[in-house]
Amino acid sequence: MKTSRFHLSTVKETPADAEVISHQLMLRAGLIRKLASGLYTWLPLGLRVLRKVENIVREEMDNAGALELLMPAVQPAELWEESGRWEQYGPELLRLHDRHQREFCIGPTHEEVITDLFRREIKSYKQLPVNYYQIQTKFRDEIRPRFGIMRAREFIMKDAYSFHTDQASLQQTYDVMFQTYSRIFDRFGLKYRPVSADSGAIGGSKSHEFHVLADSGEDAIAFSDQSQYAANIEMAEAITTQQRAEPRQSCQMVDTPDMYTIEEVSEFLSVAPTQTVKTLVARGEGEHKLIALVLRGDHELNPIKAEKQVGGLASPFQMADPAEIKQALGCDIGSLGPLGMNIPVYVDRSAAALSDFVCGANKNDKHYTGVNWERDLPQPTVVDMRNVMDGDPSPDGQGQLSIVRGIEVGHIFQLGDKYSAAMDASVLDENGKALVTTMGCYGIGVSRVVAAAIEQNHDDSGIIWPQSLAPFQLAICPINYQKSDEVKQAADAFYQQCLEQDIDVLLDDRGMRPGVMFADMELIGIPHRVVFSERGLKQQQCEYKGRCDESSQDIDLDQLPDFIHQQLTS
RNA sequence: CGGGGUGUAGCGCAGCCUGGUAGCGCAACUGCUUUGGGAGCAGUGGGUCGGGGGUUCGAAUCCCUCCACCCCGACCA
Numbered sequence: 001m002k003t004s005r006f007h008l009s010t011v012k013e014t015p016a017d018a019e020v021i022s023h024q025l026m027l028r029a030g031l032i033r034k035l036a037s038g039l040y041t042w043l044p045l046g047l048r049v050l051r052k053v054e055n056i057v058r059e060e061m062d063n064a065g066a067l068e069l070l071m072p073a074v075q076p077a078e079l080w081e082e083s084g085r086w087e088q089y090g091p092e093l094l095r096l097h098d099r100h101q102r103e104f105c106i107g108p109t110h111e112e113v114i115t116d117l118f119r120r121e122i123k124s125y126k127q128l129p130v131n132y133y134q135i136q137t138k139f140r141d142e143i144r145p146r147f148g149i150m151r152a153r154e155f156i157m158k159d160a161y162s163f164h165t166d167q168a169s170l171q172q173t174y175d176v177m178f179q180t181y182s183r184i185f186d187r188f189g190l191k192y193r194p195v196s197a198d199s200g201a202i203g204g205s206k207s208h209e210f211h212v213l214a215d216s217g218e219d220a221i222a223f224s225d226q227s228q229y230a231a232n233i234e235m236a237e238a239i240t241t242q243q244r245a246e247p248r249q250s251c252q253m254v255d256t257p258d259m260y261t262i263e264e265v266s267e268f269l270s271v272a273p274t275q276t277v278k279t280l281v282a283r284g285e286g287e288h289k290l291i292a293l294v295l296r297g298d299h300e301l302n303p304i305k306a307e308k309q310v311g312g313l314a315s316p317f318q319m320a321d322p323a324e325i326k327q328a329l330g331c332d333i334g335s336l337g338p339l340g341m342n343i344p345v346y347v348d349r350s351a352a353a354l355s356d357f358v359c360g361a362n363k364n365d366k367h368y369t370g371v372n373w374e375r376d377l378p379q380p381t382v383v384d385m386r387n388v389m390d391g392d393p394s395p396d397g398q399g400q401l402s403i404v405r406g407i408e409v410g411h412i413f414q415l416g417d418k419y420s421a422a423m424d425a426s427v428l429d430e431n432g433k434a435l436v437t438t439m440g441c442y443g444i445g446v447s448r449v450v451a452a453a454i455e456q457n458h459d460d461s462g463i464i465w466p467q468s469l470a471p472f473q474l475a476i477c478p479i480n481y482q483k484s485d486e487v488k489q490a491a492d493a494f495y496q497q498c499l500e501q502d503i504d505v506l507l508d509d510r511g512m513r514p515g516v517m518f519a520d521m522e523l524i525g526i527p528h529r530v531v532f533s534e535r536g537l538k539q540q541q542c543e544y545k546g547r548c549d550e551s552s553q554d555i556d557l558d559q560l561p562d563f564i565h566q567q568l569t570s
Numbered sequence: 571c572g573g574g575g576u577g578u579a580g581c582g583c584a585g586c587c588u589g590g591u592a593g594c595g596c597a598a599c600u601g602c603u604u605u606g607g608g609a610g611c612a613g614u615g616g617g618u619c620g621g622g623g624g625u626u627c628g629a630a631u632c633c634c635u636c637c638a639c640c641c642c643g644a645c646c647a
Contacts, residue, residue, distance in 0.1 A: 012596065012608065013582045017640050037639065143571080146640085260647065278647050300645055319644055333647045360647070387645095480605055515607035533606070543606090 022454035023148030038145025038153030048471035077103035079112035133160035189466030211406025212452035226399025249370030260334025279336035347380035463525030482511030
């Protein structure tokens, strides 16, 4: 490709409404343009990247025996009513009417459609297992689309759905998909981690997320430094090895004037925050309107775990209103404590392991010191409801946890018979009896991968594409292309050679000054660059620089093809 | 949905408080010079100042209203 025939539209200044780096760079490099909130046009340059992602996904899915098909984006409401999700899904589902006032939605996902297709097409256990996939546009009417393509309303997803006669078969396909995803992300050339998204409480691992690691990621993931354990922090179990010590202090109420935060109280009383507890009050549903949750002072509540483990909490999880708390408990939220609390109290494992601790006295400006479970207040109801922290012991007993941030780009899931039962997707078994199938589903956020790749790999000059995703592998920058026949001939000849070898090459024939060419090629992240100049040609040389190299190197012209071949394949 | 903010040329912004000829930088276009890190000079084009309504002799500017976009949204105990 020559720049003169390509829509290369780079921008020097960062658009004001782009917050995250990937969004800024995608706009500046001319990969996308915004149409409306959460809706983007893929420009030719961006589409090239998107296609590379798609092709890798497609090749690996095909290799894994999955069958590609393509389902409509617009789906009839009847199917969603059948699965029960027309009611459940809420405002994220974009609903519309056709001219006959029949109801439709734009698909945020395709379980209903594939299940409907399956039940019409597949009749016998002999045809199972099958795994269908598509690469297709989804629409989710996000409350707040943001971060450009990262959380767009319309986006491209690879979604796959498998059908099985039994759990063992599902597990087998699930394992194959796990390996396939690992291969796909290996081929992307991105640093990633599969994490269990459903470990602990339920047992087994029925769901894994694939995260691209990047500091700006929205998710926190915890992984062991000594084992394969890795989980989304939403799910990661916090275990406590500490045993509760015998009481040594007596329980006393002390003055803590105007002290409301753990920080203030622990500093004032000269005790470590780890020796204090904090008491949060959440909304309950049913019998108790308020429920107290007690955590060690330095810990954070994990609402997802709390909701699962604490009985009677309102769903979705909600903190109680401070005014409501004051009315019910008689003090401000900074002075709450489990001692003398007249609402149900649940205690996190770590807080339950404390002795001689500090807590609020349920009176403003007062705290208790030297508090002990069983002695001063009843043996608590213990649950696991805090976020794990860096350095916590790994739940599998091997090593310590580290916390890193990640961007969720893949998710594989064992669905069971949720849809197949609701929609009667069954086959005849060996005895001629109807058998409800078991399903798995497997997604990759294709467009999000593009943003995640940039989020992980960029520098001050712009995007740094991994080889496999780059829109072009090689940039040819001839200096004085319009004026020097010598330069033009050398650049054109090499360009031609590259084309013949099927190299994705971009020749900058705009005749721009070198600084402009270099800045553009770096901004759009081309991994390799060759410069032709009169100066170099006099020595029968040109210049090569990798996108991340500190400096360039001179290459003899007769060795250039071999050298480039080597760079591209290494 | 609640709170905050912003809408002025393709992009980034000033002007608004204190009403009176709509500006700057980048980008674009033309010409000349320049060609190893976002060039210089000279010139050109491009705006119903987000929409509607009002106040006024006169509104980008003041008032009302609608819209779009962006940010934040329960860790505080």
